[in-house]
Amino acid sequence: MANIRVCVAGATGWAGSALSKGIFQATDLELVAAISRGHAGKILGDVLELPELTTPIFGTVSEALNMNPEVFVEYTKPDSAKFHILSALRGGAHVVVGTSGLSDDDFREIDEAAKEVGRGVLAVGNFALTAVLLQKFSEIAAKYIPHWEIIDYAHSDKKDAPSGTARQLASRLSRVRESELDIPLDETQGPKESRGVRLHGSQIHSVRLPGYVISVDAIFGMPDQKLILRHESGTSAEPYVDGALLAIRNVGSLVGVRRGLDSVMEF
Numbered sequence: 001m002a003n004i005r006v007c008v009a010g011a012t013g014w015a016g017s018a019l020s021k022g023i024f025q026a027t028d029l030e031l032v033a034a035i036s037r038g039h040a041g042k043i044l045g046d047v048l049e050l051p052e053l054t055t056p057i058f059g060t061v062s063e064a065l066n067m068n069p070e071v072f073v074e075y076t077k078p079d080s081a082k083f084h085i086l087s088a089l090r091g092g093a094h095v096v097v098g099t100s101g102l103s104d105d106d107f108r109e110i111d112e113a114a115k116e117v118g119r120g121v122l123a124v125g126n127f128a129l130t131a132v133l134l135q136k137f138s139e140i141a142a143k144y145i146p147h148w149e150i151i152d153y154a155h156s157d158k159k160d161a162p163s164g165t166a167r168q169l170a171s172r173l174s175r176v177r178e179s180e181l182d183i184p185l186d187e188t189q190g191p192k193e194s195r196g197v198r199l200h201g202s203q204i205h206s207v208r209l210p211g212y213v214i215s216v217d218a219i220f221g222m223p224d225q226k227l228i229l230r231h232e233s234g235t236s237a238e239p240y241v242d243g244a245l246l247a248i249r250n251v252g253s254l255v256g257v258r259r260g261l262d263s264v265m266e267f
């Protein structure tokens with residue numbers, strides 16, 4: 001079978017550069033284009049210090065699409081992500097979304113656009129296997145335990161909150177049910193913000209401090225017992241590579257938006 005032709009938007013960034021190296025090493029994938037405004041016109045291997053990697057870097061999506069990628073990976077920033085995704089779909093590519101910060105309304109619009117052109121979009125708030133499993137296990141817990149809250153931890157300069165990981169977890173749990181609150185939020189004595197944000201029927205608390213990387217706790221409480229599920233990543237982008245490669249290999253079988261890596265995994 002021919003290799004899958006891939007374009008990575010954000011290929012020089014923290015997450016995108018690790019993924020680009022992973023694609024380069026994969027024998028069934030070919031990195032045909034990279035996108036970065038600051039490095040446009042250069043060769044990706046020169047930037048990543050991997051001389052064998054000869055992929056050209058473009059400054060815009062429209063230029064990169066001239067390389068006819070079958071799969072476009074969006075790994076830039078929340079403010080440019082939707083434009084990139086819609087452009088890639090119109091250009092005929094399937095899309096893997098790693099960038100966080102897109103809203104449900106954004107995904108509805110992207111879903112319509114993807115269905116119109118018969119392409120798939122696989123959006124994964126966190127490609128790390130332990131984060132994917134946390135979501136799966138949390139869904140099971142929510143079937144049995146009606147009270148839970150989510151704590152989302154990240155470094156202090158992360159602009160979006162809650163994190164993509166926490167948003168996706170809340171969205172997934174909403175398919176099971178909404179979490180129960182013994183005291184309605186309106187009846188909170190003191191600032192209501194102290195109870196966090198209610199999103200997709202879950203309470204989420206976002207901690208942003210130097211020294212933290214992305215981690216998330218799903219805390220399920222029952223009288224006199226509790227279950228704490230915690231995903232914790234280290235400081236490298238390594239945990240995200242294998243999951244993103246799996247998404248790239250599977251997105252071509254989809255039409256419309258799918259959220260969560262486990263939607264293409266077997267359990």
Ligand SMILES: NC(=O)c1ccc[n+]([C@@H]2O[C@H](COP(=O)([O-])OP(=O)(O)OC[C@H]3O[C@@H](n4cnc5c(N)ncnc54)[C@H](OP(=O)(O)O)[C@@H]3O)[C@@H](O)[C@H]2O)c1
Nearest residue numbers: 010012013014015036037038076080098099100125126127
């Ligand atoms: N789903 C997951 O598992 C996962 C894992 C890690 C990170 N993320 C998310 O992925 C995104 C990227 O994170 P990061 O830490 O890799 O960021 P980063 O290190 O700042 O890298 C951003 C990359 O995007 C490029 N870029 C930014 N704005 C652009 C634009 N308007 N047009 C074209 N290229 C642009 C940057 O290059 P130039 O500035 O040169 O254009 C750079 O290559 C964030 O939303 C983050 O939360 C998700």
